[in-house]
Amino acid sequence: MTEFAAFKKMKELLTNYYIEAKTTQEKPIAWITSGAPVEFLYAMDILPIYPENYAAMCAANHQSVELIEAAEAEGFSQDICAYARTDFGADITQGGPAAGLPPPHFLLCSTNICKTVIKWYEVIARKYDVPLFIVDTPFLHDGLTQELIDYTISQFKDLENFLSDFTGKPFDQERFFEVLYLSREAANYWQKMLYLGKNIPSPFNSLDSFIHLGPIVTLRGTKECVDYYKLLYDEVAERAEKKLASVPGETHRVLWDNLPVWFKMRRLEKFFEEHKTTLVVTTYANSWGGYGNFNLDQTDDIYESVARSYLNVYINIGFEDRIKYLAQLIDEFSLTGFIMHSNRSCKPYSIGMYRLQEELSKLTGKPGVVIEADQNDPRAYSDAQVETRLEAFIESMESISLN
């Protein structure tokens, strides 16, 4: 990975976060999906815990197989998302880097990333006998509509009532707006940092952004998160200024679509370095940049803009819009090609990918490749297969540049 001084700070932040999670006596704990509106929780002093982030950490630490196998031994099928299996396993064995997650008092789940999380959280709700609040954010087949926005806002209001009943306190709107502001600030730094990838050569690569995603996922809405991304942004901006390349001799600049392969980060990094290929931008890391769009200037519109941001997530939009967005990234980041990770675990991100690849290549004239892998289950991954495909893809970029 590119060496960033901020990395140390991030480790410290995440360690403190997990320590608080494991030890807090005062704060209620909510398990929450990565795309759920966490700002409502912070407004009521509830500590959000992200099972997806924990699952990713387990895989990055090469602990996911044993956890997945523990879940499978309890009957959970290999067919279900490996994040869920990893977390079920961590819950059963109290395993992983934080020795399991603290038990939830309730669950908050949003369908903007997938419908799978409903099933996942139903299992948890039943196991712990805790309430599950769902913010349903239907798939945007035809873009954002007022009906979808209104539907989401109504559920936000209901969420406020739920939280108020749960805590026995009135919903703290003032604090809520402050938290939204902090979320927006952090997301803006994050987005600005990601957009520094437009520099040639790129001062960081997407594997770095995957590593540095932790705080924007788990601490979004806190002051620490803003400070951290400011630090990181400054550091990356300085590298950009000095024209320091993340991948020395950068020859190819590509996009990565879908989640990372958490357990192969090092190997893939080495592979791309050897092939002078920088992963410059990803749809995945960009998703958190969307929370920089909160319009907080007019009280009346705040809920609407929050609803828009939570609905309008890449994985929740129709293919027409996905293609447009991908093409725009290819253009703006001066890319030479794109990699799509057909992720066995994540159907909503992956189904249709082969069609997207065809259309996107046709539209942009850039080569693309689909690799078959999995974000968290190393048993569903073959180095040889993936690397052979990637090599062929890199060759195809080379032949284009020679022409």
Place this chain on the structure above:
Amino acid sequence: MFEPFHEVVTNVSKTILEHEKKTDRPVIGVMPAYFPMELIWAAGGYPVQLWGNNLPLEKSDAYLQAYCCSIARSVLELEMRGIAKMVKGYAFTSLCDTLINLREIYRRLFSKPTLELSIPITKTVEARRTYLRSVVQNVTDGLEAITGQKITPDALKETSQLFGHVRALQRNLYQIRREKPGLIKNHDFYTVIKAGFFLPAAVYAQMLEKLLGNLDTLEAPNGKRPRLVLSGMVFDPLEIYQLMDEFGADVVDDDFANGWRTVSKKDFQVGNLSEGVTAYLFHPAPCCCIYNPDNDRHAYLLNKVKESGADGVLFWYMKFCEPDAFDRPQLMKRLKDENIATAFVDLELSVANFDAVKTRISAFCEILEG
């Protein structure tokens, strides 16, 4: 007695083409699950339910990965191979991530219109009501655009009665099966239900009436064979029922999305369309794809076992169906805690060799026989 139903199921395309001509209605392909067929018929369409078949997958592989369920892959195969060419448009529900994306694939690959009944999953009642109103409006507009015909209140009322009648007849068949296990062979039973996917409701109703009239007079065979409740999304592949008939096991009830979960639905309420759709989607049987904590699957399945006098529950798992897969371990545990025997089989529509499934089911039946 069952011959006409077998005839339909073995000649699906022919059946549809014949009735398309007779009814002079555009064929609408209905994707899994719970799209109210009433809306399609009332709009002048001819709904045909698509749950896939056992064609080898040759073309769909280009667009649907091997980790997608065989329902989605098989349905896409039908369109790609031109077998579904009589279908003029597709009606989806937002049942699962696979189907949501499948609709997008259809929109990119084919020019046929698609519409989606987006199922709101929220406990915020007012939000659900308002949102569903706009969803239903879009769906009816879409149907009317395909058929060129308006949905009138009269047509809707008549259709609701017709489809309600069909389901009531199917429920009678289920009732007979519960009361007289073994009277209807498993393979015949599901052939009868499946035939309904392809026939116009009035034609199917007549066939069912005739069948039920005959069945009423018959007695179940003597002797008790293991009695099973089956639970899963889709009751296919039908070949397995032939095997069960041979080695001796009686399905006495089921919890299939295209079986009892649909058959149990009451008459579609036409007074207020969005309320009607809500009632239709969320009641009475729970489904793994429709979050509804007020309608608990555990209690429901336990009750089903009790009421049907089954000896055990066999989970009929369509590979890669996550909604079903997530629920299963806790459900099995709960049943086990209540001393109900359970087992599960992994299935795909395109399976050609049923030896492993047969071994598994017969082993389970042996356990049940003690």
